[in-house]
Ligand SMILES: Nc1ncnc2c1ncn2[C@@H]1O[C@H](COP(=O)(O)OP(=O)(O)O)[C@@H](O)[C@H]1O
């Protein structure tokens with residue numbers, strides 16, 4: 001049940017996927033190709049409700065790809081195609097006729113590089129809400145304020161709500177993007193290395209935020225930082241060369257991993 | 272001692288410095304060369320404009336008596352003055368009229384001046400004869416006003432005729448040319464002239480208020496901002512006041528072009544004012560002071576869509592509102608086949624305006640749609656790639672080919688032809704088709720420059736594809752699309768070749784009817800480049816002057832259109848750099 005790639009024994013994607021919590025999302029046997037190049041090999045993963053699941057692994061192992069498949073963002077890449085199944089309750093996300101708008105509304109995403117709309121801060125947060133609902137001015141004001149507060153950026157922008165979102169600093173922009181995502185109250189928030197472009201203070205603010213968000217949302221976070229994964233997550237999946245090498249409770253992965261490969265990665269003896 | 276210790280570093284320093292100074296030299300040299308070549312280019316451009324403009328300054332009669340030959344033994348030159356320059360007693364009323372005749376004889380330059388006296392009484396006719404043995408027959412010539420006189424020459428060399436002093440042939444009694452603005456001259460009246468008020472004071476007010484708000488927005492200075500601050504609490508009344516003023520301008524000006532512009536000025540001025548006030552208010556709410564204008568610039572630039580529109584409207588309005596600029600050559604006079612200098616390009620000007628309008632209406636929406644389809648919707652299949660290649664190549668197809676296309680599709684009846692005849696409609700459609708590939712390519716470029724991350728973030732909050740395009744991609748790409756469209760329009764404005772094929776007429780003595788091709792009526796039309804083309808092929812020098820004047824008019828129109836494109840592009844760049 002393993003393969004030798006470049007002198008390295010790479011086990012197949014793991015099937016040991018026990019979790020204690022209620023399952024929110026279930027990924028089963030996902031194979032994905034960019035053109036003729038396979039990027040994911042039989043990845044399976046349960047995502048626990050109201051908890052933080054971290055995906056770790058070296059660059060190019062397919063973490064972003066897996067994340068982007070969950071809200072079907074990969075559909076924007078014409079050469080990308082996949083097989084396998086992702087379900088959320090009794091909704092099949094990967095179905096051909098799935099309602100993409102509904103999926104993306106319920107599964108929000110925060111990108112690696114902050115990408116606010118070139119609109120005002122207020123409109124950045126309010127846009128998605130207006131897209132799906134018809135709030136009155138007062139209701140929208142309340143939603144915008146609440147989302148900005150939850151994203152821990154309200155104090156900094158309260159008096160400049162009508163400035164361009166793009167005029168904020170990098171860390172503020174990322175928190176604005178988080179506010180934009182939680183304003184439409186999705187069930188799941190996908191975060192792709194949300195702190196990679198940020199300084200330590202902003203990173204700390206966002207980590208705190210993630211722990212806060214866990215109470216209401218299911219969070220999946222891709223991260224390069226072992227310590228970050230250990231700090232914020234409940235479950236951790238280690239990926240390597242497109243395979244889900246090991247998945248387990250974060251404590252278990254960081255204290256006593258089953259796989260030799262995982263051990264080498266988290267202790268930094270890799271490569 | 273200290274120096275010694277840092278010695279190893281110093282070497283590196285020197286290395287760096289050397290390369291930097293070389294870079295500086297290269298840069299300076301490069302920019303100097305660029306500047307010089309730019310200046311040279313500018314100089315040639317000036318010479319070109321001067322050369323075009325020169326014939327339009329008519330100072331007196333100039334021309335040439337052709338050389339006589341075996342076949343034409345005598346060549347003649349005909350002149351005529353409208354008004355006398357002497358009274359009954361022979362006293363000179365205006366400047367003396369002197370004609371200088373010069374020719375070359377046996378390698379020597381020959382000169383002869385003739386003084387011409389135009390008498391008030393009628394019926395006196397005299398002619399001038401030049402032949403090899405006796406030379407010029409007279410030095411003083413007396414003829415009646417409005418009497419044609421001939422200069423006959425039997426010389427086998429050409430003779431230059433040049434009027435050195437005195438009123439020109441088509442002059443009034445005072446010696447001023449009969450046609451007051453005989454080529455391109457703009458009569459600029461200020462607020463009022465002898466005949467009363469030239470334009471509506473309301474329009475001037477509109478222009479002034481737009482000028483003021485644009486200036487304050489562009490260069491926010493504390494004292495001006497204090498004034499803006501005063502409308503606090505009166506925003507609603509201020510808005511209604513401006514609305515009322517705009518409506519009043521429209522009604523008072525009977526919905527003329529300048530009154531519409533005036534109303535637009537009022538509307539944009541009020542928007543700018545209120546936006547500025549809003550920005551100011553927010554700034555003060557943040558505990559800033561008016562003196563911190565730097566912050567305000569930032570706060571206002573977020574609204575610089577308003578600034579862009581205010582600049583554009585100001586630019587157009589400046590041409591029409593503050594001065595009643597009259598360019599009879601452009602907007603009033605038709606071609607007069609007997610009097611070149613009294614001719615104008617009214618029919619060609621309106622022909623151009625109509626052809627451009629129709630081309631714009633048919634090409635811009637379709638092309639933007641095509642660009643959106645190709646960039647945002649079409650999957651990169653072989654068919655799309657083929658279409659893309661076709662569009663790219665179409666942009667390079669010679670314009671005459673589009674003319675043939677227009678002839679076959681729009682002009683001719685039968686087969687695939689729509690049978691619109693050689694009409695404005697056919698011409699506009701042809702030009703529109705010609706502009707399409709250019710606009711498609713420019714729009715695609717603009718759409719492509721919208722970052723993919725913007726699309727992703729829009730999809731991420733659950734937008735449909737159309738919502739992504741409508742709310743995010745198009746607004747970001749719009750300035751680029753508009754710049755491209757305007758540049759395409761100004762390119763086709765100068766095209767003559769396709770319209771020669773479509774069948775623009777040489778002589779049109781009425782305003783063109785834009786829909787004549789469909790509804791029936793007179794389909795004849797012409798446009799400025801065509802008019803220039805036909806006038807330059809006339810034998811009479813005077814028409815060449817008129818062609819030059821029309822060229823200048825065309826250049827000015829093109830510059831005006833490109834300026835709008837430049838304003839748009841600058842606005843776009845600023846937004847990107849923010
Ligand atoms: N748009 C794409 N087109 C082609 N290949 C891609 C694309 N995006 C990612 N890949 C490939 O898929 C693999 C996984 O990439 P990614 O999911 O971005 O890795 P990670 O996020 O773990 O660093 C890489 O080998 C990468 O080269």
Ligand SMILES: [Mg+2]
Pocket residue numbers: 063064065192
């Ligand atoms: Mg990645």
